[in-house]
Amino acid sequence: MKYDTLFPMNNIKKVDRANAEQSSRAGLIKFGSKLPITMDILQRIDPSTYLLQMNGKKSFAESERNLDPGMKYWGEVTHKRGEKLVVKNLIKQPSFFNQIRDYAYLDAKKVLQSFSQNFGSSFQSKFKSEIISNMANSNSREEFLFLNQLLLSMEQNVISIPVTYQDRSGMFQYKYGKKEKRQNGKEEVRNLDFYAAFETLGAMKGKVVYFNKEASLNLEVNFEKTRDFLYRNIGVSDVVKEMDVSIKIIKDEIQPLYSFTQNNILDIKT
Numbered sequence: 352m353k354y355d356t357l358f359p360m361n362n363i364k365k366v367d368r369a370n371a372e373q374s375s376r377a378g379l380i381k382f383g384s385k386l387p388i389t390m391d392i393l394q395r396i397d398p399s400t401y402l403l404q405m406n407g408k409k410s411f412a413e414s415e416r417n418l419d420p421g422m423k424y425w426g427e428v429t430h431k432r433g434e435k436l437v438v439k440n441l442i443k444q445p446s447f448f449n450q451i452r453d454y455a456y457l458d459a460k461k462v463l464q465s466f467s468q469n470f471g472s473s474f475q476s477k478f479k480s481e482i483i484s485n486m487a488n489s490n491s492r493e494e495f496l497f498l499n500q501l502l503l504s505m506e507q508n509v510i511s512i513p514v515t516y517q518d519r520s521g522m523f524q525y526k527y528g529k530k531e532k533r534q535n536g537k538e539e540v541r542n543l544d545f546y547a548a549f550e551t552l553g554a555m556k557g558k559v560v561y562f563n564k565e566a567s568l569n570l571e572v573n574f575e576k577t578r579d580f581l582y583r584n585i586g587v588s589d590v591v592k593e594m595d596v597s598i599k600i601i602k603d604e605i606q607p608l609y610s611f612t613q614n615n616i617l618d619i620k621t
Contacts, residue, residue: 387425387553387574390438392418400435412436423448425553427574442553442573442604447500447522447611451548454497455513455520462514462523475510500611509609521549524608528558546608552577554605559594567595575600 390412394402399413401420405428413435418424426441482501489495504511504524512523525545541561548554555577557570572578578598585596 386551386576386580387427387440387442389444389550390424390426390441392420392422392424395420403438410436412438414438414441416441419443425573427576440574445522445548445554445607445610447607448548450493450497450611451513451522452520452550454494455515455522457512457514459514459516459521459523462512475505478510478512479505504609504611507609511609516549519550521547522607523547526608544608546605548607552580554607556605556608565595568597570596570598571601571605572598573601573605 388405391404392401393404393409395418396402396411399415401412401414401418403410403412411434412428413432414437418441423444424441425444426438429437429439431437479502482498486495486498486502489498501511501513509524509526514521514523523545524547525543528542528544530541543559543561544556545559546554546556553573555570555572557568560567560569570581572581578600581598582596
């Protein structure tokens with residue numbers, strides 16, 4: 352895998368909003384209720400009723416959980432009550448997700464392939480170099496600040512990678528844990544913590560453990576639909592098909608390894 356195919360120089364992808372909205376509606380037809388849905392909370396009508404938008408359409412919906420107007424959530428539609436939809440399992444999307452939709456430019460499949468072939472610092476070093484090059488040639492202040500956040504993430508030992516998959520976008524973050532020795536002093540245990548957030552799956556976190564030439568993958572997700580989708584499709588990937596995989600559903604919001612902020616926006620080290 353050549354890095355110049357993984358990290359195209361100065362080739363930040365801009366998402367066409369109209370095409371993205373059309374794709375979102377097509378995705379609802381394709382997947383039906385098999386995956387979580389992104390919901391924009393437009394207005395609170397009364398304590399349990401909200402005006403929201405999903406898949407390009409506005410609807411009134413009931414939610415037992417208090418929601419914040421102006422925010423986006425992943426969630427599920429259970430049924431219709433009169434003229435209202437009933438939504439549940441709402442998980443707030445991280446604030447940086449709008450930026451991901453604008454500036455994600457790395458192909459998710461190529462990133463996974465590169466991980467399988469480049470375990471160590473070479474991937475991180477090249478990624479950092481490409482970020483700096485793209486910053487020097489950024490087309491807007493917003494693009495520059497977004498790329499700067501990727502550098503700030505690396506200063507916290509977290510690699511944050513904005514990715515595209517088909518016509519959608521997401522974020523993948525990872526960091527290496529400390530290497531450990533088993534009691535015999537010969538067998539080494541390595542682990543990698545990661546976070547991922549995708550438009551059609553929601554957020555997930557997990558750990559990959561390497562021991563005695565074998566690897567295991569432990570995942571936590573917020574939705575049963577996400578877990579079922581992953582179990583159906585995870586064996587297709589050459590990266591994980593040989594791993595021992597465990598997926599657990601949790602209720603709490605899954606937090607990124609590194610959260611983008613506007614503080615110390617130019618505090619970078621190169």
